[in-house]
Amino acid sequence: MPELAEIYAEFESLLDAQLALISPEWQIGDLPDMADRPDYARHRRCTIKRGRLAKALTQAPHEVRNHRDALFHLVAHDPHASFNQYLIMPIVAAIGRHELHEALIGYLETGTYVERLCSLKAWYQAQPGLFYDFSDAFERGEANPDRMAAYDAWVALRPRFLAACRIAVEGCETPEERERIADLARSVARAEIVTIGDPGPPNRL
Structure with a gap:
């Protein structure tokens, strides 16, 4: 590593x-x-x-x-x-965010250990938040349309991202790399809903 x-x-x-x-x-x-x-x-x-x-x-x-x-x-x-x-x-x-998200998924699927590790960190920072133009818009639940569209596009990519996390973990060459990537995937992807192989205790995802 x-x-x-x-x-x-x-x-x-x-x-x-x-x-x-x-x-x-x-x-x-x-x-x-x-x-x-x-x-x-x-x-x-x-x-x-x-x-x-x-x-x-x-x-x-x-x-x-x-x-x-x-x-x-x-x-x-x-x-x-x-x-x-x-x-x-x-x-x-x-x-925009979509092309960057697509690229990060690609690195998770086919990248080196370093590229997978850093792409997980970047995915966390690249996720969109919702933005409300005025306080009354927040009260009505009416987010800024552009930010809402970016958020919806990110949510739509989530199944592919979670699958890419599994590929990233499975592609690790050493137990140490696998544990590091799996731990970060848990954190970034809220991995209570991610199932990534069983590397053996105590690293079950």
Whole structure:
């Protein structure tokens, strides 16, 4: 199972590639010397680079459309379960949620362990919430129509997502990977309604 440092190293490489295409003039600048803490230094660089790329995509949504598949690939390698939203938000704003959801299901079905792990984290952040334009609309149960449509489309994908979770768990190469993916699937997919094989106690889903 890859170490977190390896996962971040690959993610940083992908971030650098996208920044070179979308913000070629940008430089990260001088950072404090953290030679004694290389893992933290990489994590900090990724945070800065992720934020810069997110800002560039927000300012130029056409770049999301131009680099859609590469950005999906990047999201599927972002190991941070919270900060990944900074890449997800401009993607959703530019092209909507459905294509991203489809891509994440694809990574769960056929991706590497890292891609499956990060796609589960991204699925959680990419789920739509309902939005009510005014308080009286909430009282009447009348959600914003666009948000309602996105929510309905997400709900319609749920059976495929749950099936992809099963495939992701079954495709793991080691018990450790299987347990990690299964635990995350439980959390993200409310796995009391997910049945994913029996890897043996205590990991029954």
